[in-house]
Amino acid sequence: MANVLTSVARSAAAPPAARRRRPASLLPRVRRNAAAWAFLIGAVLCFSFFSWYPIVREVIMSFQKPVYGGGYTWAGWSNYIRIFHDPTFWQAWRNTLEFTVLALVLGYAVPFVVAIVLNELRHAQGYLRTLVYLPVMLPPASALLLFVYFYNPQYGLFDDVLHFLHLPVSQWVFQPGTGFVSTAMLSVVIASTWMNMGSATLIYLAALQNIPGELYEAAELEGAGLFRRIRHVTIPQTRLILILLLMLQVVATMQMFIESFVLTNGGGGVGDNTLSVVMLIYQYAFAMSGASNYNSASALGVVLLLVLAVFSGGFLWATRERG
Amino acid sequence: MAATATVSTRARVNQRRETTSTRTLISGVALNRPRGKIIYRVVLTLVIVVFTLVFIGPMYFLFTDALKSTQEVIATPPTLYPHSFDPGNFSTAWSRLDVGRMLWNTAYYAFGALALQLVFDVAAAYSLSKLRPVLGNVVLFLMLATLMIPVTVLVVPQYVTVADMPLFHWNLIGSPEAIWLPSVANAFNIFLLKRFFDSIPADYVDAASVDGASRLMILWRIILPMSRPIIAVVSIFSLVAVWKDFLWPLLVEYGYTPTRETLNVGIWQAQVGVPENLLIAASAMAAVPTIAFFLIFQRNIMAGLTAGGIRG
Numbered sequence: 001m002a003n004v005l006t007s008v009a010r011s012a013a014a015p016p017a018a019r020r021r022r023p024a025s026l027l028p029r030v031r032r033n034a035a036a037w038a039f040l041i042g043a044v045l046c047f048s049f050f051s052w053y054p055i056v057r058e059v060i061m062s063f064q065k066p067v068y069g070g071g072y073t074w075a076g077w078s079n080y081i082r083i084f085h086d087p088t089f090w091q092a093w094r095n096t097l098e099f100t101v102l103a104l105v106l107g108y109a110v111p112f113v114v115a116i117v118l119n120e121l122r123h124a125q126g127y128l129r130t131l132v133y134l135p136v137m138l139p140p141a142s143a144l145l146l147f148v149y150f151y152n153p154q155y156g157l158f159d160d161v162l163h164f165l166h167l168p169v170s171q172w173v174f175q176p177g178t179g180f181v182s183t184a185m186l187s188v189v190i191a192s193t194w195m196n197m198g199s200a201t202l203i204y205l206a207a208l209q210n211i212p213g214e215l216y217e218a219a220e221l222e223g224a225g226l227f228r229r230i231r232h233v234t235i236p237q238t239r240l241i242l243i244l245l246l247m248l249q250v251v252a253t254m255q256m257f258i259e260s261f262v263l264t265n266g267g268g269g270v271g272d273n274t275l276s277v278v279m280l281i282y283q284y285a286f287a288m289s290g291a292s293n294y295n296s297a298s299a300l301g302v303v304l305l306l307v308l309a310v311f312s313g314g315f316l317w318a319t320r321e322r323g
Numbered sequence: 324m325a326a327t328a329t330v331s332t333r334a335r336v337n338q339r340r341e342t343t344s345t346r347t348l349i350s351g352v353a354l355n356r357p358r359g360k361i362i363y364r365v366v367l368t369l370v371i372v373v374f375t376l377v378f379i380g381p382m383y384f385l386f387t388d389a390l391k392s393t394q395e396v397i398a399t400p401p402t403l404y405p406h407s408f409d410p411g412n413f414s415t416a417w418s419r420l421d422v423g424r425m426l427w428n429t430a431y432y433a434f435g436a437l438a439l440q441l442v443f444d445v446a447a448a449y450s451l452s453k454l455r456p457v458l459g460n461v462v463l464f465l466m467l468a469t470l471m472i473p474v475t476v477l478v479v480p481q482y483v484t485v486a487d488m489p490l491f492h493w494n495l496i497g498s499p500e501a502i503w504l505p506s507v508a509n510a511f512n513i514f515l516l517k518r519f520f521d522s523i524p525a526d527y528v529d530a531a532s533v534d535g536a537s538r539l540m541i542l543w544r545i546i547l548p549m550s551r552p553i554i555a556v557v558s559i560f561s562l563v564a565v566w567k568d569f570l571w572p573l574l575v576e577y578g579y580t581p582t583r584e585t586l587n588v589g590i591w592q593a594q595v596g597v598p599e600n601l602l603i604a605a606s607a608m609a610a611v612p613t614i615a616f617f618l619i620f621q622r623n624i625m626a627g628l629t630a631g632g633i634r635g
Contacts, residue, residue, distance in 0.1 A: 032454070033457055035454065036454035036456030036459070037450070037456050039447065039450035039454060039542075040450040040451065040459070042446060043443045043444055043508070043513065044447070046507035047508045047510075049484060049489070049504070050481060050484065050504060050508045051477075051510075052465065053480075054480035054481045054484055055472060055477065057483070058477060058480040118370075120348055120349055121367055121370065122354075122363075124367065128370065128374050129625070130618075130621065131374050131375065132374070132378060135378060135381075139610060139613060140569060140587060141569065141586070141587040141591045141606075142607075143381075143610075145603075146381050146382075146384065146385055146603075149388075149603065154397070154399075155398065157401055194378075202625060202628050203628060208347070213346025213347065214346070216346055216347065216348060216350070220350060226348070255476070258569045258570070262591055262594075265594055265595070281479065282478075294479050298480060301476045304473070305476045308473055308476075309471075312471070
């Protein structure tokens with residue numbers, strides 16, 4: 001047994017030439033593979049059932065419709081046609097884009113600026129790092145419930161502050177209106193940024209600490225001021241991480257669900273003005289009692305998947321290293 | 324233990340300060356000029372005050388409003404500290420919302436998922452890294468490819484699959500397995516673990532097998548003890564992921580029967596019909612375990628965020 005093992009271990013590490021010289025016989029090879037697959041099989045089964053199969057099934061289900069009495073039959077493009085004719089579909093996409101753009105302005109720029117400032121501080125850095133990351137660890141429902149309470153139009157803290165400053169009060173999340181920057185969506189973005197900015201900040205901070213000090217030294221000797229040093233040293237040196245996080249953030253914000261779901265108590269705001277695409281998937285599949293339809297929800301899922309895939313692919317292509 | 328840990332971190336930080344030239348955007352020389360010193364002091368104070376207000380402020384209200392009476396919580400203008408100091412809110416909220424049960428449910432799902440993930444994902448990563456079976460690379464590619472698929476998109480077919488498992492025709496809805504088993508299909512775990520195992524020299528494995536150690540023994544006695552840092556990172560992230568998850572437990576547990584709800588879901592559904600102060604008290608109690616967890620494992624969490632890879 002030990003013999004087999006050593007030969008296995010050696011053949012795994014040996015260059016191909018050595019392997020060709022001494023071909024392993026069939027039985028040990030079968031045994032070796034059987035053992036290796038025994039270690040692998042649990043994870044492979046879980047991936048098959050809960051990841052690979054659902055991906056295929058989503059596409060299949062989007063082309064099917066339920067049959068009275070159970071089972072499914074082919075439905076062609078009818079699910080897609082139906083969701084494209086649903087005005088809520090377009091509303092949800094518009095809202096999701098609004099959220100994504102606002103979250104980019106706030107949630108993408110703010111952590112980077114915060115990280116740059118934190119990196120310059122020689123004191124209290126550990127304390128500030130802990131502070132920024134603390135909300136990330138809260139259960140999202142607790143964090144968002146706090147904002148439900150702050151945003152409350154009758155007794156919320158935010159309106160009290162506005163009132164104290166003699167500014168017009170707001171309905172926050174329940175402010176009607178669907179302008180491109182609606183108060184309702186802005187409220188969702190503020191809560192979301194507070195909750196989530198910690199991880200991006202810490203990742204930027206780590207990237208900033210890896211910038212060689214000599215680069216700043218050289219830039220300063222050449223007479224570059226503070227902003228030119230940021231522009232010509234900090235940003236190029238962290239470019240890779242900036243690009244990667246930009247993509248991950250857009251993909252994450254396009255899937256916004258819990259923020260709007262908790263803040264509006266599952267409703268999607270006044271006139272659906274904070275309803276997101278994933279919330280609509282949820283509503284199609286689970287919330288419309290009686291007429292719950294997994295198939296149109298799957299069709300919407302496929303559309304979201306395609307949009308995100310096209311975005312990621314296009315983004316990676318546009319930012320690829322040239323030359 | 325805790326004391327030695329802090330001492331050693333501090334030592335490490337100091338060491339790093341000394342060894343690397345800590346030149347950042349602004350040079351030490353500029354900061355040591357009188358004007359630089361004043362600006363630095365002002366910025367430092369400002370940052371500390373603003374950050375404390377923005378990040379601790381809301382949490383201050385989370386814990387103090389929990390002590391107020393119902394009338395005081397909804398009073399305008401708000402009181403800055405509880406005038407009607409009422410710690411009984413916590414016990415009322417605990418029994419009325421059954422926070423203990425929600426806490427137990429969440430912990431049960433999270434630690435069960437962690438155990439299964441550690442067993443299956445570590446075994447799979449070990450196999451892919453050191454045993455290298457036929458088609459191993461295909462499997463690895465297919466696993467990593469799922470990182471490209473956004474999770475929420477798959478919620479419907481996953482739900483349908485869990486409700487009627489193909490081949491077996493089991494219905495897992497309402498059972499803890501509905502959370503545990505899908506959590507094993509975590510490509511990020513596989514990626515982190517395999518990358519770490521790859522960095523362990525083959526000589527160790529060879530030497531052990533010459534001595535007659537079985538594959539399981541090699542994993543248990545050699546690979547695992549060397550992989551403690553990455554196991555810690557994977558464990559922390561998998562615990563936090565289940566603890567913070569919302570949509571999936573809402574569908575597969577709460578949707579089946581409300582008594583199976585997690586903390587996150589329970590707090591959300593208590594929004595209707597529970598007085599504000601009790602809701603906030605329950606919310607605060609729900610936040611305590613994660614805050615404590617964070618303060619204890621802070622160093623590992625931050626190391627995991629930066630060294631383990633990038634995941635927002």
